[in-house]
Amino acid sequence: xxxxxxxxxxxxxxxxxxxxxxxxxxxxxxxxxxxxxxxxxxxxxxxxxxxxxxxxxxxxxxxxxxxxxxxxxxxxxxxxxxxxxxxxxxxxxxxxxxxxxxxxxxxxxxxxxxxxxxxxxxxxxxxxxxxxxxxxxxxxxxxxxxxxxxxxxxxxxxxxxxxxxxxxxxxxxxxxxxxxxxxxxxxxxxxxxxxxxxxxxxxxxxxxxxxxxxxxxxxxxxxxxxxxxxxxxxxxxxxxxxxxxxxxxx
Amino acid sequence: xxxxxxxxxxxxxxxxxxxxxxxxxxxxxxxxxxxxxxxxxxxxxxxxxxxxxxxxxxxxxxxxxxxxxxxxxxxxxxxxxxxxxxxxxxxxxxxxxxxxxxxxxxxxxxxxxxxxxxxxxxxxxxxxxxxxxxxxxxxxxxxxxxxxxxxxxxxxxxxxxxxxxxxxxxxxxxxxxxxxxxxxxxxxxxxxxxxxxxxxxxxxxxxxxxxxxxxxxxxxxxxxxxxxxxxxxxxxxxxxxxxxxxxxxxxxxxxxxxxxxxxxxxxxxxxxxxxxxxxxxxxxxxxxxxxxxxxxxxxxxxxxxxxxxxxxxxxxxxxxxxxxxxxxxxx
Amino acid sequence: xxxxxxxxxxxxxxxxxxxxxxxxxxxxxxxxxxxxxxxxxxxxxxxxxxxxxxxxxxxxxxxxxxxxxxxxxxxxxxxxxxxxxxxxxxxxxxxxxxxxxxxxxxxxxxxxxxxxxxxxxxxxxxxxxxxxxxxxxxxxxxxxxxxxxxxxxxxxxxxxxxxxxxxxxxxxxxxxxxxxxxxxxxxxxxxxxxxxxxxxxxxxxxxxxxxxxxxxxxxxxxxxxxxxxxxxxxxxxxxxxxxxxxxxxxxxxxxxxxxxxxxxxxxxx
Numbered sequence: 001x002x003x004x005x006x007x008x009x010x011x012x013x014x015x016x017x018x019x020x021x022x023x024x025x026x027x028x029x030x031x032x033x034x035x036x037x038x039x040x041x042x043x044x045x046x047x048x049x050x051x052x053x054x055x056x057x058x059x060x061x062x063x064x065x066x067x068x069x070x071x072x073x074x075x076x077x078x079x080x081x082x083x084x085x086x087x088x089x090x091x092x093x094x095x096x097x098x099x100x101x102x103x104x105x106x107x108x109x110x111x112x113x114x115x116x117x118x119x120x121x122x123x124x125x126x127x128x129x130x131x132x133x134x135x136x137x138x139x140x141x142x143x144x145x146x147x148x149x150x151x152x153x154x155x156x157x158x159x160x161x162x163x164x165x166x167x168x169x170x171x172x173x174x175x176x177x178x179x180x181x182x183x184x185x186x187x188x189x190x191x192x193x194x195x196x197x198x199x200x201x202x203x204x205x206x207x208x209x210x211x212x213x214x215x216x217x218x219x220x221x222x223x224x225x226x227x228x229x230x231x232x233x234x235x236x237x238x239x240x241x242x243x244x245x246x247x248x249x250x
Numbered sequence: 251x252x253x254x255x256x257x258x259x260x261x262x263x264x265x266x267x268x269x270x271x272x273x274x275x276x277x278x279x280x281x282x283x284x285x286x287x288x289x290x291x292x293x294x295x296x297x298x299x300x301x302x303x304x305x306x307x308x309x310x311x312x313x314x315x316x317x318x319x320x321x322x323x324x325x326x327x328x329x330x331x332x333x334x335x336x337x338x339x340x341x342x343x344x345x346x347x348x349x350x351x352x353x354x355x356x357x358x359x360x361x362x363x364x365x366x367x368x369x370x371x372x373x374x375x376x377x378x379x380x381x382x383x384x385x386x387x388x389x390x391x392x393x394x395x396x397x398x399x400x401x402x403x404x405x406x407x408x409x410x411x412x413x414x415x416x417x418x419x420x421x422x423x424x425x426x427x428x429x430x431x432x433x434x435x436x437x438x439x440x441x442x443x444x445x446x447x448x449x450x451x452x453x454x455x456x457x458x459x460x461x462x463x464x465x466x467x468x469x470x471x472x473x474x475x476x477x478x479x480x481x482x483x484x485x486x487x488x489x490x491x492x493x494x495x496x497x498x499x500x501x502x503x504x505x506x507x508x509x510x511x512x513x514x515x516x517x518x519x520x521x522x523x524x525x526x527x528x529x530x531x532x533x534x535x536x537x538x539x540x541x542x543x544x545x546x547x548x549x550x551x552x553x554x555x556x557x558x559x560x561x562x563x564x565x566x567x568x569x570x571x572x573x574x575x576x577x578x579x580x581x
Numbered sequence: 582x583x584x585x586x587x588x589x590x591x592x593x594x595x596x597x598x599x600x601x602x603x604x605x606x607x608x609x610x611x612x613x614x615x616x617x618x619x620x621x622x623x624x625x626x627x628x629x630x631x632x633x634x635x636x637x638x639x640x641x642x643x644x645x646x647x648x649x650x651x652x653x654x655x656x657x658x659x660x661x662x663x664x665x666x667x668x669x670x671x672x673x674x675x676x677x678x679x680x681x682x683x684x685x686x687x688x689x690x691x692x693x694x695x696x697x698x699x700x701x702x703x704x705x706x707x708x709x710x711x712x713x714x715x716x717x718x719x720x721x722x723x724x725x726x727x728x729x730x731x732x733x734x735x736x737x738x739x740x741x742x743x744x745x746x747x748x749x750x751x752x753x754x755x756x757x758x759x760x761x762x763x764x765x766x767x768x769x770x771x772x773x774x775x776x777x778x779x780x781x782x783x784x785x786x787x788x789x790x791x792x793x794x795x796x797x798x799x800x801x802x803x804x805x806x807x808x809x810x811x812x813x814x815x816x817x818x819x820x821x822x823x824x825x826x827x828x829x830x831x832x833x834x835x836x837x838x839x840x841x842x843x844x845x846x847x848x849x850x
Contacts, residue, residue, distance in 0.1 A: 030701075124650075125651065
């Protein structure tokens with residue numbers, strides 16, 4: 001019962017945080033420097049790991065698909081399979097998971113330590129709403145940067161699949177054939193679908209991490225506990241949201 | 251790192267994202283955003299099959315536009331086509347949905363139309379033709395197999411006597427010979443008689459041999475007969491051609507193979523043939539007279555020889571062989 | 582220089598504004614079943630230094646948080662300049678600055694940015710005037726050389742001074758100090774006490790100091806309050822503390838170290 005109460009409270013405060021952040025949107029120009037800084041952290045510095053991971057995810061997809069499809073001669077559809085899986089599912093989910101691990105945990109740690117060391121209280125006594133200064137710029141930065149990461153993840157994943165398809169001896173499909181198969185079953189709608197998903201995940205992850213960070217109570221030991229909780233909650237949220245968003249966009 | 255550098259990198263990164271989104275959009279939608287010049291045509295079909303938004307529209311294989319939208323309009327499906335403004339489409343051109351592969355995208359193919367026809371304006375409706383899709387082709391091939399079976403069954407029935415007790419052609423020919431054995435015997439006797447008469451110089455032929463004046467006429471007649479034989483050769487050649495056409499599944503014999511009514515016609519023709527041969531046996535009609543008229547005997551003989559040869563030729567290329575060819579061609 | 586105690590002078594613009602008073606009426610605060618403050622009432626006059634003393638866990642810091650609106654009272658009322666301290670508008674109309682126990686400096690920013698945050702966020706002046714103001718505040722506390730350092734590079738005493746400087750930049754009408762001398766050596770504690778007194782003398786800012794530093798209270802306070810177990814057990818000028826009537830207060834101010842009968846053996850669990 002207590003557990004359920006906690007979950008509901010967390011959910012409610014997260015939604016509230018979203019609305020309050022939206023309310024502070026007009027002050028974005030004042031937070032522009034912070035916004036750019038967060039864009040840099042969320043987008044630019046996350047790019048290398050996103051690129052590396054999506055390359056190998058695309059490669060493995062092609063490899064597994066080729067391995068299982070060679071038996072019934074459907075190898076020419078590897079491009080379609082890799083393309084659609086990356087665009088609709090793996091790209092957005094992977095970006096969201098990396099965002100949780102690389103950015104979300106850092107956000108929670110930072111906000112939790114600010115809370116524990118009374119920096120958040122200091123902000124409040126200075127009449128600066130913490131949400132305006134700490135949450136809103138991060139949220140907007142995520143909204144702007146996550147789709148960019150997702151589209152890069154898609155493209156890199158596709159190329160990873162193409163390279164593996166060409167140089168694996170039991171697949172041996174040339175890039176033109178691979179990409180024509182990819183294009184054949186894919187519409188821009190599928191990409192858009194994936195980008196919307198990534199956007200939803202990104203906003204969700206940032207909100208959850210900010211909320212848990214800002215609600216940290218107690219001493220420095222709680223910072224670590226908050227980070228763990230934020231990462232676990234975000235991962236669960238991503239997969240649960242994934243189901244519902246996919247369903248809603250179908 | 252200073253602020254400016256950070257801002258620049260973020261800006262660059264964002265532009266990169268936009269560019270990549272644009273590239274994928276271009277690739278997947280054929281870049282509709284910036285090349286939106288053109289005009290719309292509406293093509294109505296009973297079914298659009300696998301056609302979807304963004305598929306190509308081609309004229310004589312060249313891409314001239316794309317399917318902008320597909321929609322249901324009342325009792326039919328409509329595809330709104332976006333055609334390049336440089337391409338004019340004639341009002342008598344027809345649109346068909348064509349499959350690009352067994353499992354793959356479809357596209358709309360528009361034929362060239364005729365020069366005389368006026369151009370279609372924006373928003374006009376284009377003529378359409380329904381085409382068989384893979385499923386209906388498959389079921390048609392199935393039907394064809396069934397029809398072939400029936401046709402072959404009918405044919406063998408006609409040749410060797412049907413299940414319904416009717417006498418077959420071979421039996422009838424057999425009967426014809428048996429019944430007319432006496433007549434044939436008589437005819438042979440007559441022939442002997444004629445030969446004897448010719449030997450004695452009696453009758454036309456006899457006189458012909460003895461009368462040098464008539465010799466020339468005979469030569470002319472024989473020339474004409476030769477000419478006739480040449481024409482018969484042509485006829486055989488034509489028959490060969492027809493068989494080829496049958497192989498290709500065209501023409502009347504092709505139809506004959508599959509058409510039950512034609513089978514009936516063949517039966518009727520064979521019945522007529524029997525009536526004619528009966529008449530000949532009775533000495534009626536032209537042929538009968540020919541046989542009894544000694545003067546024409548030799549001409550007849552030579553014609554018979556030619557006809558024999560012609561029949562030999564036909565033997566190789568008879569309708570049954572044709573069916574065989576069609577059969578092999580299909581399976 | 583005006584000597585009137587009911588006027589607060591702005592350290593930057595030298596303009597004067599009425600000093601604000603704080604009243605606390607019947608304040609009670611409970612966290613769950615645990616009652617931290619029990620019916621506390623007192624008033625802080627405009628322009629005075631009020632030192633709130635008491636043992637650890639007596640609820641001093643909680644009371645301070647009520648004044649700046651970080652905590653909401655379970656019962657009773659806190660007013661600042663006759664406005665409800667819990668209301669958002671009060672913090673906009675009355676400039677209050679709280680100097681936190683650990684400083685609560687923003688660790689991700691330099692000292693300069695820490696000080697410049699308030700005017701920047703509230704759009705007070707352009708970057709040049711903000712720079713002038715920040716450097717002036719640092720100068721008041723002799724911190725000019727630390728401007729480009731990060732809080733983690735500073736010593737404990739410097740952190741406290743930076744925190745005070747940051748509070749000054751807010752041009753406060755009410756300064757609140759939470760344990761300003763804790764964790765500092767005696768000399769640094771004395772320095773901080775001097776700073777608090779100097780700021781009050783020069784700018785007549787109403788000042789509330791929460792501390793258990795006896796020297797600070799006796800030397801710079803205009804009035805002293807002592808909280809024990811959530812109740813106010815003493816309220817009066819520091820001179821009265823020299824001969825306290827209440828044995829608890831006497832024990833708090835002049836504890837005897839009794840090895841025969843140690844206190845921790847008597848503590849309730």
